[in-house]
Amino acid sequence: MSPLPIDQMKNELVDHTPFPSFFINLQGDLLESNNWSEVYFGYTADDFAQNSLRNSLFASVHEEAWNVILTSEQAIRFNNLQLVMSNGNLIDVSLFTKRCLFNDEQALFVMSIPLDAVHTMGDNYQELIDLRNGIQSSFMTVTLDHEGFIVNGNQHFLKTSHWTPKRVVGKTFWRLFPETPDSEKMAQTIWKTLNNGQIWQGEVEKVTKNGESYWVYLTAIPTIGTKSEDTRFILIEKDITKEKTIQLQLEKIAFIDAQTGLMNVHRLESVITDMIAEGRHFSFVYLSIDKFYTIKDLHDQEVENGLIVEFTKRMKMYFQDSTMARINEHEFVVITPLPEWFIQGFLNYLQQHPIYNDNIAIPLAISGGISRYPEDQSTFLQLMKASLATIATVREAGGNNIASLSRATHKTLNRQAVIEKRLLLALNQQNLQVLYQPQMDLQTGKITTVEALVRWTDEEIGVVSPDELIPVAEETGLINRIGAFMLEKACEQAVAWHHAGIHVKVSINSSVREFRDKNMAKSILETLEKTNCPAQLIQIEITEKFALEAEGETSIINQMRQLEEKGIVFVLDDFGTGYASFRYMQLLPIEILKIDQTFISSLTKSEKTQRLIDGMIQLGKSMNLTVLAEGVETEEQKSLLESYGCDSIQGYYLSKPVEWEEIERLYKAR
Template structure:
């Protein structure tokens, strides 16, 4: 009798202890998962009242579906061996479906003449997780702007260096300094200064791509990491210069702070990276040296660590600005290089753009086309070229001898990927009344690195207009055989570098034969460019090439040659 009384008292004390424990959720379960005990702390942690939980099943209440099999196995083991398993951190579920991170301990209590019960004791880790997240935020993010701080910047910069190196490209570090920032604090107060910093952070973030990193590393200094800009240092420098100019323009837009209109100005120092051996700290130091040089002179707000590169970029920037006015100032013209058949009869021409500047003279397309692509002016140039070529083709078609003369027009990837490109082409065809059967668009292989489904759709819509499609530089870049079979092409063009090595044992000769055989099997016209000797012409004819282009048949000219 005394023994039973003692057990009752012990049980009462145990229940009292468990019921009053606010810091620890305690639940009791039968071997099948039925809930037999649920304290007040469990109600708060998981959202179920004791009345709702008692008699329900563990797996219906708090166990996520993806954990169910493992938990069933663990529960079965505990009841079989009548002992607990090691404590662990688990993510269980709340009544509303949200995650509940807990530190969970388990034991099995087996009393004489009573069924064993598994007790789970769960400590709520949500507050701890929030605290850890806050610590992480303080460690890696700037509290004022929400941008990455120096610690996170160094991690991201190291990753950008590795990614850029793998792609054999060049990246850039832009160090941005707010000019006379202290004057905002001194004249308008620290709240206004904070508004200026948040404004700058937003402007830089708006100009950043998804792959870029934006950070605040000092009181008034920000960093923008541009990864994988280009495979060429000169092109990467041009792109970085354009991005920096856009950034300065964005930052300088008027900002209203406490009824004051402020204009914020900044300076930018730029360094570049291209190999995994580049050290993050040194890159930042180089950008800082470039920034200091900018501060010492007043001619520009953008400076480069490499002075030779800076001079080259300055020249490219001047060309970029001049290119904006080249159309209006009638500095551009089209020239045409003949394309002939195996009997050297004129079939078509390739239209080539030329630029003569009054100060710089004749500028090579190899120089100004990349500049146009980097600055975005390629869309305007491409539209002008397309219009001139269609007008010229229409004029030629009025001559019975030239009625079917084809014209190949180079279309840049940026131009082709413009969603409005097909509509623009349709409008030009209608306006010029040119025969679309005489028009062929030449597309380069690097276009294939883009959305292949969209590319195929664009090609199909162009072919519906009557335009034919040629793939230029096949075998030099991105186009695989799998892609090639998807593309509604009419022509493959053998790159001049293969023609140049036609008589050497190696890749060039093999690829030339392969391209010709592949094109013929797909019923595509094969044209070889860069044909300069009779030996090359005869060898290409023997291999089955059908159309030829090169200095052997005529140089690019604004008049048509007489081909015998």
């Protein structure tokens, strides 16, 4: 069907329609509109001239729907589409589009009918409309697609969560929850229930855009489509933050876990602090029920509650005259003067006194950690941390054991505590050092890039390796400050080399935690401007773990693309050691693959490794990526890589990490 001419369209559909109508070109730019856009939506023609339709009226429309509007050659209709008014509120409309000619050019006629401006006849359908409107006006609602990405959210949700339509559409379901193990498990349970076609209900802790907690009573409903991609999940939420806050405050005041009668963690911390102040010696025993969530899945709620109550009874019987607390759903602490051999006997006691369900013993395994005061640790938080580290070791060995803090773990934890204190001082005084390791182009034999590596030697604790420094920095949140320090130093050095005629790029490492800061790209660009460093001189290295997490975070992807547009190159570091995914290699702006040194170290010893590395290089080439191998130490390794078509190498074959002066000497020598 040929498009209608513009004059006929204007006369019939614009001048006489009582609803907002306009013409747009096939790129989505406004060509002409009637006066009803201001009446219903609050936008004037000048508003649309200053800000595109996509970023104003259609900001909450999913990208797929927007593309359908622009590309469909048939007349189409969208029911219950949400548009953004000039005041930021959402309005539900039915949208009609039709191809037409505007000044002899292909264009689209678009008419939107606000649903609150019309009345739909038909009792059954009207009941559904009234029900939907009632839910929308009384509850927060969020719609997810079949992959868990947010399609839209109503005004109540946006107001409570502090999101805007443009920012929240495309975020993942998991982005709405706190980044804690318990919340992640809860979100996974909800998602699993929905994908099984079942409704999930319960109290859930969520976070706003700014990371602030709020509580809702959630009803999650799956709506199954004929095709998997048509499936939608509706989240209906009632804000119970006030009630939950009062409940939590009462629990803190009472200091008692209602289900077990044990003190809670708030009371436990107070008790431990008093015992330490009195100089009393004790063992801090942290007990965790192994595979608790698997047990929950196998039994109903009543059995789960009975399990906790019965387990508590056995603890009280065995650890008589000891102080006990419930830390969370399945973890407990016992404060006792009893010796280690007696504490470990609790496992035998549980075997002799099993917990039954319908006359069948529930298989129960316990992992525990023992830390002593004052021999092992000296504060409540240190005792908690030490016990959890011990439990992690126990579980790695198979679980169902109660072990004391090992000397090695004790030494490691103490050193980590000192590193944490000294690192803050080192950052304030800029005592960190930057070394550079060169990378050579195998075709030209020239040094083209150097990797900037942080090094730290403290006057009190000596050399702190990156393997020690980075985990502590990430745990304490200081990784952002280290990243900012490294970027500034790298930019300054890159500019100095550039002015001296040494044409090398500088590559820095970055973490996903840094890029979760929505201002990360802005901060990087500001540093480039501050140091007068061209973006083309800087590369950013990310790990496969970073890439995997970034795959589901559109805000991170957008920041990476923003930096790529300015000229910054992204390198996928440690390739082959993590969670390789062709999907993120398509989504993320990666230009260089860096093969990890663990593969290179066995290159000359294993034909299997040789075939593997050859395959990695060919994979990179097939995707038009530059391939870099790190950890190259011998001429034989270099020759093999060269024969496979590897582009660049890095490693002790060229140089260990060195000062900037040595880089200049190496550059001029080649």
